[in-house]
Amino acid sequence: MTESTAPETTDAAASVPAEVRVAVLGARGRMGSEAVQAVRRAEGLQLVAELGREDSLQALVAAGAEVVVDLTVPSATEANVRFAVEHGIHCVVGTTGWDAERLDRLEVLLAEHPGVGVLIAPNFSVGAVLAMRFSAQAARFFESVEIVELHHPDKVDAPSGTAARTAALVGEARRAAGVAPSPDATEHDPAGARGALVDDVRVHSVRLRGLVAHQETLLGGVGEQLTIRHDSFDRISFMTGVVLGVREVGSHPGLTHGLEGYLDLGL
Amino acid sequence: MTESTAPETTDAAASVPAEVRVAVLGARGRMGSEAVQAVRRAEGLQLVAELGREDSLQALVAAGAEVVVDLTVPSATEANVRFAVEHGIHCVVGTTGWDAERLDRLEVLLAEHPGVGVLIAPNFSVGAVLAMRFSAQAARFFESVEIVELHHPDKVDAPSGTAARTAALVGEARRAAGVAPSPDATEHDPAGARGALVDDVRVHSVRLRGLVAHQETLLGGVGEQLTIRHDSFDRISFMTGVVLGVREVGSHPGLTHGLEGYLDLGL
Amino acid sequence: MTESTAPETTDAAASVPAEVRVAVLGARGRMGSEAVQAVRRAEGLQLVAELGREDSLQALVAAGAEVVVDLTVPSATEANVRFAVEHGIHCVVGTTGWDAERLDRLEVLLAEHPGVGVLIAPNFSVGAVLAMRFSAQAARFFESVEIVELHHPDKVDAPSGTAARTAALVGEARRAAGVAPSPDATEHDPAGARGALVDDVRVHSVRLRGLVAHQETLLGGVGEQLTIRHDSFDRISFMTGVVLGVREVGSHPGLTHGLEGYLDLGL
Amino acid sequence: MTESTAPETTDAAASVPAEVRVAVLGARGRMGSEAVQAVRRAEGLQLVAELGREDSLQALVAAGAEVVVDLTVPSATEANVRFAVEHGIHCVVGTTGWDAERLDRLEVLLAEHPGVGVLIAPNFSVGAVLAMRFSAQAARFFESVEIVELHHPDKVDAPSGTAARTAALVGEARRAAGVAPSPDATEHDPAGARGALVDDVRVHSVRLRGLVAHQETLLGGVGEQLTIRHDSFDRISFMTGVVLGVREVGSHPGLTHGLEGYLDLGL
Structure with missing residues (x-):
């Protein structure tokens, strides 16, 4: 474990806002090491601990962490997360595996620690989360909606999880608004060019060398088209969401599931 | 003036929702004649009057209009609009020329007729309005934002009004959130390739034969890009917004300025 | 039949290049009536006859037509076409139905009339033809190629004929160059999101209200992508190719199959 | 200098085509080290020497290099290059600084070594070279052409060199074909939204965090649009062109300027 210098500057810094003291768990992993660098670069954040698999969680307390980023x-x-909550430390969690049972147990624990905030986000890409949100919001205003997702050719699943989730949100929004499924007069499609039907929404999966992860929602009405496209060129883009989470978690007590809970889109 | 058949089916239709009785003013104009057709096609709407320049407004009353579309x-x-409001008829207005003074006078009148709704919309394209809204909402989450608008080459102004308005909304959202202007290291640009700076946002105007009206907002952060594009292929797309306005105006008493007031994006 | 005024201006016009005298067959049809207008608008062309179903082909001779456009x-x-060739009139043909047998018979006839040119083109969109050509030329330089075609939702076939033809040309170019099929690690695609496989090339068909006919060829290599997109917003775009054909057919004796034969891309 | 194992397998490999023996100059530089890896990965190529600044060119001869890649x-x-040519070694050169005087001297030298080939390429991105070529070829068939280039915001020049070169090629092709400049009715553009005019072609420069190097040529005619877009996500894409050059230089004796000379597009 690497412990950063103690915060001895409190007196001198009395007039400036104190920096948020952040610890990263899983700091030697691929995402964790990106997070370490992102916290270091971010204004207003101070990295106070980087823990790996063998390090004791007590180090979080010793380092005076206020927010812990879990990428384990x-x-x-x-x-x-339970350890952190019990010690009054807010959590930003990018690790998968949080099923309903775990979430329930966490809610119970958080009820006993009312000031503590936990953000559990399956996707830390702000752009991807916004693209999903906008797609769902716009879905009921257009006669047709289809989704095209494009990824590198080493991906083993089609469609992508994000595309399936977007289709589910779009389908749900349209059903809730009483909008009919997208019109489709196709009678002859012997080779399956029309792609997959996911929650009444057509999804097309392109695999192309050179690409990373990209998605377009195409919405069409008489005489017009709205396109919402997100390009993820590099996993480093997730760090924008991690830093946003670290900054906001202290003012969102309780459990928040999904980064969208922090994206106040201010209607 | 063409008056439609009277609503004699009330008894038989007692169990189904009554159709909204709609009149179009300016029915012989380009937009008005599109509106006439759009109302005729729309489910749940009944066209009861089409008025031109010489027709008396009394015909609105005689026809039992509940909503009037003003495209004059x-x-x-x-x-x-004043005539309609005084007779308890809701209004959907696409005509320009509503300056602050006119709007003020209308607010006063509406205060005396509390159940009546008026929608005045400078842009009836649902897609264009959503694209502007989404651009403004996303603007503060990305380091860079630029706008590219593309139109037919017979357009005399650059940038387009919609692009200038989008840039203003984007700039405002970024300033409100304390986001710095988009980074730009350009030192050498002798011919002005970097386009116009509108409210701290770069705007680029493309003019191309074959196009109608198109706009992209490009938002970029480390490792990712979000693109919101709207294509207007035909003015008929405005009719989606007109029909939406007609359907909703009755449940939005008072003055609403801008179609976005009716697009409940349900955060 | 409408016969245009006779060319009495020959003396006065001695010093300017004579206009090409053009007749349109099928002039009352949808494409034919567009062709009539396009010929009228085009510089250097003179419309001398518009023939419908009942008109006698002799009118072509009477009108002194040099080129006939067949859209029947x-x-x-x-x-x-046989009548025209026998009377020394060049032909630009957009009508379908020219199978191998008909083409063979035409070749025999043309051999007897060595100065006469015939262009038979299944697609008169210059942009679509160039997009196909460029796709095929680029195909062997990229590890991956996929095609996305997007059309209005009233289309009954998927994929489009143009997409299938492009896939065939791309597949052929790659096989000829010994390039392997595009890589694809997909193991799990229960709903068919990966689209159709046409000549070893993936083709995806999008159907969206508001669209007309659009196609993208996506070519990807390590670290880069090349995209060739054609948008057909209106059938009027075919007229550019018809006018090009009319201008060029006189200097291309014999049979030319496909507009690409006239697009000298000047390597 | 690192010397690879000598080619002792000649007897055993008598029936398979011998591998091309390649040396890289500037092997410790950013591009050079990419080239070292690319040659190692490429089928049919054998890396026999990696030279840095201090290494003697005699090592090329000692290693039996047949092709040298100069990235110095x-x-x-x-x-x-002169040393290599004098020793009968073909050259693939990505280094800049080859002005007319140097090229002239090289031509003289090559005349004395008729079997030796030299490729000097300012741009080794196959996609970028094809995009430029296709743009120039298509330019005369469309009424309007404009170019949009998009780069990271740390770029100091606008427009990019590739965009300026594309505009020059497009402008030249249009003038040669007697095509008028793109139509433009703009009367009012106070802030310069219409971008730069380069050789009669409008060029727009977008700068956006997250991007690398991207370019679109937009070609528009009545009712249609053709778009040719190249995305360069990573400099590694240049290696495709380097490897292509290494493979082909032996069969292209004399001087070739520009990778396009090796891209036989087989009209």
Whole structure:
């Protein structure tokens, strides 16, 4: 474990806003090491601990962490988060494996620690989350909606999880508004060019060398088209969401599931 | 004036929702004649009057209009709307020329007729309005934002009014959130390739034969891009917004300025 | 039949290049009436006859036509073209139905009339033809190629004929160059999101209200992508190719199949 | 200098085509080290030497290099290439600084070594070179052409060199074909939204965090649009062109300027 210098500057810094003291769990992993650098670069944040698999969670307390970023593994994340909550430390969690049962147990614990905030986000890409949100919001105003997702050719699943989730949100929004499924006069499609039907929404999966992760929602009405496209060129883009989460978690007590809870779109 | 058949089916239709009785003013104009057709096609709407320049507004009353669509000229629109409001008829207005003074007078009148709704919309394209809204909402989450608008080459102004308005909304949202202007290291641009700076946002105007009216907001952060594009292929797309306005105006008493007031995006 | 004024201006016009005298067959049809207007608007062309179903082909001779544009029906086109060739009139043919047998018979006839040119083009959109050509030329330089075609939702076939033809040209170019099929690690695609496989090339068909006919060829290599997109917003775009054909057919004796034969891309 | 194992497998490999023996100059530089890896990965190529600044060119001869890749600096490249040509070694050169005088001297030298090939390419991105070529080829068939280039915001020049070169090629092709400049009715553009005019072609420069190097040529005619877009996500894409050059240089004796000379587009 690497412990950063103690915050001895409190007197001198009395007049400036104190920096948020952040610890990263899983700091040697691919995402964790990106998070370490992102916290270091971010204004107003101070990295106070980087913990790996063998490090004791007590180090969080010793370092005076106010927010912990958990980018570990499904088998470790629940114990990490419970420890933090019990010690009054806010959590930003990117690790998967949080099923309904775990979430329920966490809600119970948080009820006993009312000032503590936990953000559990399956997707930390602000752009991807916005693209999903906008797609769902716009879906009921257009006669037709289809989704095209484009990824590198080493991906084993089609469609992508994000595309399936977007289709589900779009389908739900249209059903709730009483909008009919997109019109489609196709009678002859012997080779399946029309793609997959997911929640009444057509999804097309392109695989192309050179790409990373990209998605377009195409919405069409008489005489017009609205396109919402997100391009993820590099996993580093997730760090924008991690830093946003670290900054906001202290003012969102309780459990927030999904980064969208922090994106106040201010209607 | 063409008056439609009277609503004699009330008894038989007692169990189904009554159709909204709609009149179109300026019915012989380009937009007005589109509106006539759009109302005829729309489910749940019944066209009860089509008025031209010489027709008496009394025909609105005689026809039992519940909603009037005003697509006339700046010199006529205020009198039309006042007549309608005084007779308890809701208004959907696409005519320009509503300056602050006119709007103030209308607010006073509406205060005396509390159940009546008026929608005045400078842009009836649902897609264009959503694209502007989404651009403004997303603007503060990205380091860079630029706008590219593309139109037919017979357009005399650059940038387009919609692009200038989008830039203003984007700039305002970024300033409100304390986001710095988009980074730009350009030192050498002798011919002005970087386009116009509108409210701290770069705007680029493309003119191309074959196009109608198109706009992209490009938002970029480290490792990712979000693109919101609207294509207007045909003015008929405005009719989606007109029909939406007609359907909603009855449940939005008072003055609403801008179609966005009716697009409940349900955060 | 409408016969245009006779060319009495020959003396006065001695010093300017004579206009090409053009007749349109099928002039009352949808495409034919567009062609009539396009010829009228085009510099250097003179419309001398517009023939419908009942008009005698002799009118072509009477009007002094030098080029005939055939936009009729499969059952009429062969007789029309044979008549024209026998009378020394060049032909630009957009009618379908020219199978191998008909083409063979036409070649025999043209051999007897060595100065006469015939262009038979299944697609008169210059942009679509260039997009196909460029896609095929670029195909062997990229590891991955996929095609996305987007049309209005009233289309009954998927994929579009143009997309299938592009896939065939791309597949052929790659096989000829010994390039392997595009990589694809997909193992799990229960709903068919990966689209159709046409000549070893993935083709995706989007159907969206508001669209007309659009196609993208996506070519990807390590670290880069090349995209060739064609948008057909209106059938009027075919007229650019018709006018090009009319201008060029006189200097291309014999049979040319496909507009690409006239697009000298000047390597 | 790192020397690879000698080619002792000649007997055993008698029936398979011998691998091309390749040396990289400037092997420790950013581009050079990418080239080292690319040659190692490429089928049919064998890396026999990696030379840095201090290494003697004699090592090329000792290693039996058949092709040398020069990715050094302007002050060194001419001497490197002359040495290689004098020793019968083909050259693929990505270093800048080859002005007319140097090229003339090289032509003289190559005339004395008729079997040796040299490729000097300012741009090794196959996609970028094809995009430029296709733009120029298509330019005369459309009424309007404009170029949009998009780069990261740390770029100091606008427009990009590739965009300026594309505009020059497009402008030249249009003038040669007698095509008028793109139509433009703009009367009012106080802030310069219409971008730069380069060789009669409008060029727009977008700068956006998250991007690398991207370019679109937009070609528009009545009712249609053709778009040619190239995305360069990573400099590694240049290696496709380097490897192509290494493979082809032996069969292209004399001087070739520009990768396009090797892209046989087989009209």
